[in-house]
Amino acid sequence: MRILIKNGTVIDTSPSVTVSERTDVLIDGERIEAVGPRLSSDDCAEVVDATGMLVLPGFVDSHRHTWQASYRAIVADDDLETYFRVVLGELAPAVTPEAARAANLAGARECLDSGVTTLLDWTHLTRTPEHTDALVEALQASGIRAVLGYCPTPEDTDARRARDAHVGGLLTMAIAALGPEIVGEEQALAEWRLARELDLPVSVHLGITSAERTRSTMEFLQANGLFDRPITHIHAIHYSDDDFKRVADTGGSVSVSPAGEQILGMGHPPTGRAAAAGAPVSFSADTVTCGPGDMFSLMRAAYALERGRGNGAFTTRDVLRMATIDGARTVGLGDVTGSLTPGKQADLILLRTDTPGMSGLQDPVGGVVLNADTSTVDTVLVAGRFRKREGRLL
Incomplete structure (x- = not known):
């Protein structure tokens, strides 16, 4: 149906971050038809009054182990070794398909509740067809836009069926x-x-x-021609500036x-450093076993840490792009979502500005990054369908 979102403060992210007061967004079916002032509501099935709200593209989480919503804060004060041992070594093998479905549904709904409309579900649970089907059923039931991050076993025979x-x-x-740092070079070659x-x-x-180890890994990727695929480099903590330049030059993210x-x-x-090299950089909740699951927390953490390193050129506008359009590019959906460009899918959110934490707002972009939280997410649409409305998940 045709929906008019009327009279909001519209924040778009492409080609750059812009703010437009008293602006409308017209949605026709799954797609954005027009963005501008005083658009006609003729033939619209619904008009949403966005007065006093911020209207912007939905957030994109480019790497989340969604099934771990069932084990929130289980390793809250632990390290990476403990996470691997407890969550991946002990818990993951015991998850049944039924439990996988419930956990993925809970995690996907958590995303929608906080304004994440697109999710790369990097799952460890595609070890049987039944698990894979359960995970997908949950994503579809939630109504989120998702990329199934299919993690193959060494003897995998189900990936093609899952894709088809x-x-x-x-x-x-x-x-x-x-990848080679976790499972070694032979299995990594099989994954590629x-x-x-x-x-x-x-x-x-x-x-x-x-x-x-990172130097060895980059040499391995280069020697085996593995940069021929679009690669999302998760974490990349120990990459050099030259490594990030190689990521950008090979179309990676x-x-x-x-x-x-x-x-x-x-x-x-x-x-x-990654952004300076020219590669799309995006944000990831990773796991709620030891961290927050909402994009607002991630944006604030990234902004504070980068500014704390003395990078005064890093702005809230950079952060918002990473949470939206650059996230969409990271997961291969830059032509589909991540901005309010007419013709793209209508994945967008409405944030309230009348809450105590948002009152007196002077800079809408700064407010989204530094002040908003899940309680301000009034409305969420994915492909033109309401997934949250008036602060309530549907």
């Missing part, structure tokens, strides 16, 4: 590769072969151990976890 059976509509797919066979991008944890990387002791998020 599930990709379409709001769901796309990527290979969630454990599968990505080539299925013509899928790769999302992989790299640069998480040491600078020496970077996903940083501003809270989780600090909490688990991995190191300082390389947000500013």
Whole structure:
């Protein structure tokens, strides 16, 4: 149906971050038809009064282990080694398909509640067809736009079926590769072969151990021609400036976890250095077993940490782009979502400015990054359909 969102303060992110007062957004079916002042409401099934609200693209989380919503804060004060041992070594193998579905649904709804409209679900649970189907059913039931980050086992035989059976509509797919730093070079090569066979991008944890190991990893990727696939480099803590330049030159992207990387002791998020190289940089909640699950917390953490390093050129506008359009580019959906460009999918959110924490707002972009929170998310639409309205998940 046609929906007119009327008289809001519209924040768009492409080609640059702009703020337009008293502006309307016209939605026709799944897509944005027009953005501008005083648009006609003729033939609109619904008119939403956005007076006093901020209207902006939905957030994009480029790497989240969504199933871990069932184990929130279980390793809140621990390190990366404990996370691997407890969450991946002990808990993950015991998750049944039914439990996987419930956890993924809870995690996806958590995303929508906080204004995340697109999610790369980097899952460890695609070990059986039943698990994979359950995970996808949950994503579809939630109504979120999702990329299934399919993590293959060494003997995987189900990835092609999963792609052919599930990709379409709001769901796309990527290979969630454990990569050479976690499972070694032989299995990493198998992960990339599968990505080539299925013509899928790769999302992989790299640069998480040491600078020496990272140098070896980059040499391995180069020597084996693995930069031929679009790669999202998750964390990239120990990448050099030259490494980030190689990422940019090969069409790659970077996903940083501003809270989780600090909490688990991995190191300082390389947000500013990666962006300076020209690669799309995006934000990731990673895991709620030891960190927050809302984009507002991630944006604030990234901004504070980068400014704390003395990067005074890093602005709230940079942060908002990373949370929206650059996130969409990271997950391969830059032509689909991430901005309010007419023709794109109508994935957008409305934030209230009449809450105590948002009252007196002078800079709308600064307010989104530094002051808003989940309680200010009034309305969420994905592909033109309401997923949250008047502060309530539907």
